[in-house]
Amino acid sequence: MYNLLKGKRGIITGALDENSIAWKIALRAKEEGATFTLTNAPVAMRMGAIQQLAQQCGTIVIPADATVVEDIETLYRQSMEHLGGPVDFVLHSIGMSPNVRKKKDYGDLNYEWFQKTLDISALSFHKMLQVGEKLDAFNAHASVVALTYIAAQRVFPDYGDMAQAKALLESIARSYGYRLGRSKGIRVNTVSQSPTLTTAGSGVGGFDVFMDYAEKMSPLGNATALECADYVITLFSDLTRKVTMQNLFHDGGFSNVGISDAVVQGLTPPGA
Ligand SMILES: NC(=O)c1ccc[n+]([C@@H]2O[C@H](COP(=O)([O-])OP(=O)(O)OC[C@H]3O[C@@H](n4cnc5c(N)ncnc54)[C@H](O)[C@@H]3O)[C@@H](O)[C@H]2O)c1
Numbered sequence: 001m002y003n004l005l006k007g008k009r010g011i012i013t014g015a016l017d018e019n020s021i022a023w024k025i026a027l028r029a030k031e032e033g034a035t036f037t038l039t040n041a042p043v044a045m046r047m048g049a050i051q052q053l054a055q056q057c058g059t060i061v062i063p064a065d066a067t068v069v070e071d072i073e074t075l076y077r078q079s080m081e082h083l084g085g086p087v088d089f090v091l092h093s094i095g096m097s098p099n100v101r102k103k104k105d106y107g108d109l110n111y112e113w114f115q116k117t118l119d120i121s122a123l124s125f126h127k128m129l130q131v132g133e134k135l136d137a138f139n140a141h142a143s144v145v146a147l148t149y150i151a152a153q154r155v156f157p158d159y160g161d162m163a164q165a166k167a168l169l170e171s172i173a174r175s176y177g178y179r180l181g182r183s184k185g186i187r188v189n190t191v192s193q194s195p196t197l198t199t200a201g202s203g204v205g206g207f208d209v210f211m212d213y214a215e216k217m218s219p220l221g222n223a224t225a226l227e228c229a230d231y232v233i234t235l236f237s238d239l240t241r242k243v244t245m246q247n248l249f250h251d252g253g254f255s256n257v258g259i260s261d262a263v264v265q266g267l268t269p270p271g272a
Pocket of ligand 1: 013014015016017019020021022040041044064065066067092093094095096120147148149192193194195196197198199200201202
């Protein structure tokens, strides 16, 4: 297409099946000339779909639980070996809340699960950055992107403890963006994506109705997974070298709309 990632090496987490946002990002990165490794939690390997993606992208899958530092060390070491050097981009596309999955009410959360939510969905980002820095696995001007959701800033009741996980994730991007920007010109950003029909997305209660609402609120409509992939490719490319420590909304305008004509039309006036 544009050869935006020609010669660049990377690591892509979180491709579970063809609906995954990371799946689309992997295919677009390949189209743009990048070489990269794929990774997912060992349990996700059993589903087998990721091997199919690896074949399509001409690469390998390195199993790694993103909550386990030793797994992340292996991930970077094997990636550098396979790719022939340090990486230019990393995608963090990992999220899971046992409380949301088990439909726990926000006033009745299981705290062990809450810690799991934070560990899987947010601390894993810090671990990927810390291990990458310690192993000197990033090239100068590398770009690290994590996917997030607007529930970090505004209340979406069914999003539960994932709201706190996303707030933490975005904060880690700022702290590490500062640190790695100063040392090596490395960018760290989060992309706040529209609701998207994926395994993680559809685990949130009332997701279909909510997607319809977001579609009506957004002047450009909901951003698809493929459109998210396009945007992330620009962030991995050299065209965005001075963008860092940002939470970038990729949501068709949703985040800046109070109410839209389309939503008003669906409401019943009082007394009608
Ligand atoms: N789908 C949406 O509506 C939406 C909107 C905004 C942001 N996001 C974010 O996008 C990212 C990707 O989600 P998705 O929607 O593509 O769904 P997905 O279910 O396809 O991806 C989530 C991935 O996280 C992986 N994962 C879970 N636990 C892990 C662990 N311990 N170690 C390594 N990997 C682990 C899963 O195997 C899966 O591949 C998530 O951070 C999600 O919160 C999604």
